[in-house]
Amino acid sequence: MVDRIADIWGTRTPFGRGELWPVRVDSKLEEGLDEADVDRWVQSACVLCSNGCACDIAVKDGRMVGIRGRSADTVNHGRLGPKGLFGSVPGMQSRDRLTRPLIRVDGALVETDWDTAMGRIVDRSTALLAEKGPLSHGFYTSGQLFLEEYYALGILGKAGIGTPHMDGNTRLCTATAATAMKESFGSDGQPGSYRDIDDCEAMFLFGHNMAETQTVLWARVLDRLAGPDRPLVVCIDPRETEVARHADIHLAVHPGTNVALLNGLIRELFVNGWIDDDYITAHTIGVDELRSTVERWTPEAVADTCGVSAADVRQAARIFGTSERVLSTVLQGFYQSAQATAAACQVNNLHLLTGKLGRAGAGVLQMNGQPTAQNARECGADGDLPGFRNWENPAHVRELAELWGVHVDKIPHWAPPTHAMQIFRYVEQGSIELLWISATNPAVSMPQSARIREILDRDGLFLIVQDLYLTETARFADVVLPAAGWGEKQGAFTNVNRTVHLSDKAVDPPGEARSDLDIFLDYSRRMDFRRDDGSPLLDWTGPEDGFRAWQECTRGRLCDYTGISYEKLRDGSGIPWPCNDEHPDGTLRLYADGHFPTELDRAESYGHDLLTGATVGREAFSAMRIDGRALLKPAPAIPAHETPTAEFPLRYTTGRTAYQFHTRTKTRRSRQLDRAAPSAWIEISSADARDLGIAEGDIVRVSSSHGEIVVPARVGGVREGCVFAPFHYGYWQDERSGPDGRPSAANELTRTEWDPVSKQPLFKVAAVRVQKVADGRGPAPAPTTAASRPSDPSVPPTIGGPDAEVVETVRPTAPPLTPDDHRDEGAA
Amino acid sequence: MRLPVYLGLLHGGERALAESFRQVADGHGDEPDVLSLCRTLADQCDRHESALGPIIDRYGEQPDDEPERFHAAALTETRTGGLGLLRDLQDVYLLATLVDMTWTLVKQAGQALRDDELLAVVAACEAETAVQLRWLSTRMKQAAPQALLVAS
Known part of the structure; x- marks a missing residue:
């Protein structure tokens, strides 16, 4: 044990x-x-x-x-x-699961039956559609539903209502991964495989605290590090994470300077001749512009901007350039920081320049933050068209119209589907009046919490929240729908390396709770959404019907599911797509042949300018004659918009701990996990703590121009000049929807800004100040086991005891x- | 030689465009992407203006003698709301179009002069002006249906 x-x-x-x-x-x-x-x-x-x-x-x-x-x-x-x-x-x-629908009566949420709750939704929805049309409706979903549920939502939103305002919280965690792949390779679709960990000679982890965000994947890395021929590890992270502790090179860059570092690494590849000219010529376009863009980023210039040593930059580039098999992984340190897409694309560029892609041990993993984020991206529930289709390609939209039996113009395609931050802005301005939130908790997870709470509380907004528990967000709702979750419903979902799994139903949901799929199908039925031939738009009887419909939607697309069935997913291993007649067992890696889906009729996107997000457009894309080659997209490094000032001298970044997930709606209900990381804290470096007179566990106030939190301080391994806060800790455990005088949520301090291309919010660039407000009564409630490790060796270690024996x-x-x-x- | 007239137009146009981007950034600060991108693009216009410096030192610049017909004035105030944003971005778009075509015409003259220094400045700046136009268009197209159909 x-x-x-x-x-x-x-x-x-x-x-x-x-x-x-x-x-x-x-x-x-x-x-x-x-x-x-x-x-x-x-x-x-x-x-x-x-x-x-x-x-x-x-x-x-x-x-x-x-x-x-x-x-x-x-x-x-x-x-x-x-x-x-x-x-x-x-x-x-947990005993506090939602078991009956709730509706707001005289200001309070009271229990009701499904007919009443759904009746209220349908009445409001119908009235708004008649009065204001489809643009009055917005949907904000999750990275945690099953693919059949996302696809149902995508169909009812796009072909039933006809609104472009559909997105998921995947916008907060994984939008940049998808966008970077579209920009570089023409389509979403993970090139690499976890299997590449087994074969690589070097691993680069770009803003990816894998040890805490994907602990099992990190166990695989640790097993390689403990074995013969261990891979070299390069870590790019401002914190002394577990990854950094195992790294051969740790580049603790200033937050917000990722593009400068990457441009420096790329420059070293050019200067030292570590590029693969044959691969570049045969499989890419844009090398000359990339070369001139990185020209000014000498190791010394990088050192100056990023706060790292020039020698380490040289050495990191040497490892990349001289190792035959290199695996890169990228996550929130890049995706939620300044110039997110630009930085993630430069990682793709490292691999394209050296031809280290599509081979065993040589690949890229643009990671996800949530279990089913990939499906939100594929199925059209999160700001993309289903099956990696391109909203700028009329033929792609026509395919969807044929699948769904509706007129092509029913499906909004005059602009990209509206991203989450813009959906909330439209709610704030009152032009979206019905917002339907499923399986996510924006009151805690979105930036600038005070603003989000005001938006959710807005007069005139009809808010529907569908969840397992009465979250902070659900407390603002007009209708709360009790959802069935994992183990209580059936469906399939797909992970970071494209592996599809089936999740069968183990038990009945509690009380009257229903699966998200049943709720969406019920809404579609009650709204009487129909195909043009008069038959019901969504006539599925259950998840397996949904899966089959989804297979048809993916036929011939990169994410081809046609060779997968529920039956085939039972008993053995999950299967990585594409899986079809040509690849009946699935596909381990994409792009082994150096051929990319950048043809005009295949591309999921015609691309964007990385600085502004301006669309390239079909004509210009066509004129580039990319034709199956990858795009080496350059990006000049620009300074972050919010930089430390005399008033707010420290940089603030947020992130995860290994023991909690998101806003803790599930993990806090576990005794073992709750004890390991029970409440909020911030982390500060020993040097900054000394200057500010802060000792381990002291209560501090952290303020930004947007708000404040008051929590204990962990003095530990964050980079000097930086403050870190875990983003998990909201207010639901005290039956509150907001701080009520006791602010603890990391997003009280973040600002509303997003990457211009992926529209992912920037959680890692705020400027703050820290003041001690009281002596501590013991160490901070932060775990000692990973990146939150204390400088003070007398802090008792985090243990689980007999309860945690496995x-x-x-x-x-x-x-x-x-x-x-x-x-x-x-x-x- | 009337090139100095066009250098003056360009100089004034970039300055007016920078001011207008800043005006829109300040006036529509509640639209976070507009705020940050308009500031970034204003800085870009400033750099274009300085890049023109050495060229103007050589050729000089003459005031536009038809100010009422080639009017490149900056926005002096911004509107509010979704429709106001659309109108303001469209005003900036018009100004950027003028600047964009002015670069094109100055480039034509530069080619006829075989002035490599001038052509290098044009090459560095005109592509960025083109992206400014594309961003403005992208942003307006995204905003138009909501602003014109459902916003109050």
Whole structure:
């Protein structure tokens, strides 16, 4: 038994380069139960981070009682992380689940039945459509529903109502990943595979605290680091994260200077001849402009702007340039910072310039923040058209109109679908009057919380919130719909490396709660949305109908699901798309042949100017004759818009801890996770703490021009001049929708600004000041196990004790094989 | 030689465009993308103006003798609301169009003169002006349906 609160990543199973990652099956059952007590195991995958670990849910007497990793799955080889182990089941089974719909009566939310609640929605919706038309409706969904649910939402919004105002909270976590791939490769679609960790000689983690955001993926890296031929690791992060501690080079850049660093790395590749001229000529366009854009970024210029050493810049570039197989991963340190898309594209450029793409160990993982973010992107629920279709391509829109049986002009395509921040702006201005929020909590997760609360509370807004619990956001609603969640409904979803999993229904939802799919189908039925031939727009009887409809939508597209079925997803491993007649076992890596979906009729986007977000347009894109080559898009580095001042001298960044997910709606309901990281804190460097007279655990006020929080301080490994805050800690546990005199949510301080291309909000560029307000009564409530580690060695370590003991079975079976391994076997 | 008239037009046009971007940024600060991008583009116009300096030092600049017909005045105030944003961006678009065509015509003269220094300045600036136009167009097209159909 292993205490997986104290040891986040679990027992090491070292392996060498090119070997298969050994299996280790992790399982956690309710106290007093062992596997013999379990009635049945129901197949699923974990939804408490973006990694997509396959698991089985233990069911006893009609209740979920535990979880076990699936040894046969290529994503996790049996492992689960602390959130999955301790949070999955308790997160669903808390006594305070919503079990009946609520409607607002005389200012208060009261219980009602489904007919009444849905009747209210349909009345308001119908009246608004008649009076103001489709642009009065907005939908803000999640990165945590199943693909059938997103696709239903996409259809009813685009072909039923006809509104362009649809987005997901994926805008906050993964929009830049999708956009960067569209800009560089012509389409969304992850080039690399987790399998590349097994084969690489060097790994670059760009703003990616993998050790806490995807703990099982990091366990795979740790196992490589513990084995022979360990890969070199380069970490770009202003914090002393667990990744940084294992890195050969740690570039602790000033927040907001990523493009300068990347331009410097690219320049070194050119200067030292570490580029692949043949690959560049055959498979890319734009090399000359890129070369001249990076020209001024000498290692010394980078050192000056980014606050790192020139020697480290040179050495990092040397590692990239001289290692045959390099894997890069990118996450929020790039996606939520200044010039997000521009920076993420430069990572793609490193690989395109060197031809390190589409081969074992050589690839890019533009990461996601949530378990089903990929599906929100694919299915048209988040500001894209379904199946990676291009809103600027009339033929693509026509395909959708044919699939859905509606006139092509019913589907809004005069501009890109409206992004989340703009949807909230339209609500603020009163032009969107019906906002339907599903499975997300913007009152805590969106920037500048005070403003978001005002918007949600606006007179004249009809707010529908569909969730498991009464979140901060739900407290503002006019109608609250109780949703069924993980283990209580069926559906499929897709992780960062395109692997599709099926999640079966293990138990009935509590009370009258219904799946998000049933709710959307019910709304469509009650609104009487029809195809042009008079038949119902959404006639699905359940999720499998939705899956089949989705397969048709993906036929021939890059994200081709036509070779996958619920049946095929049962028992074995998840399957990476594209999976079709040509690739019946799925596809491990994209772009092995250096051919990219940039043809005029295939591209998901015709691209943007990286500085402004101005669209390139069909004509100009066509004139470039890209024709299957990738685009080397350059970006000049510009200074961040909000920089430290005398009044607000420190830079503020936000992020995650390994023990909590999002706004803790599930993870706080787990005893073990709650104890490990119970309440908010901020982190400050030893040097800044000394200057400000702050000791470990002291209560501090952190202020920006937008608000303040008052929380304990952890004196630790953040870069000097920076302050870090975890973004998980809102107010619902005290039955509040906002601070009410006790502000703790990280987003009280952030400002409303977004990347001009991906429209992802910038959470990591605010300027703040920190003042001590009271002596502490003990250490800050921050874990000691990862990036939040204290400088003071006397702080007691974070442990879980007997409650957190997990059964780990090391190497019970041989490792699962990927589609490529199968092919190799066949060839042999 | 009347090139100095066009250099003057360009000089005044870039300055008016910079002022107008700043005016829109300040007036529509509640639109975060408009605020930050208009400031970025105003800085870009400032750089264009300074890049013209050495050229103007050589050729001089003459005042436009038809001010009522080639009017490149900056916005002096901004409107409010969704419709107001649209109108203001469209005003800036008109001004940017004037600047864009002025670069084109100065480039024509530069080619006929075989003035490499002038052509290098044009090459650096005219592409950025073109992107400014494209951004303005992109942003207006996105905003128009909401502003014209549902905004109060």
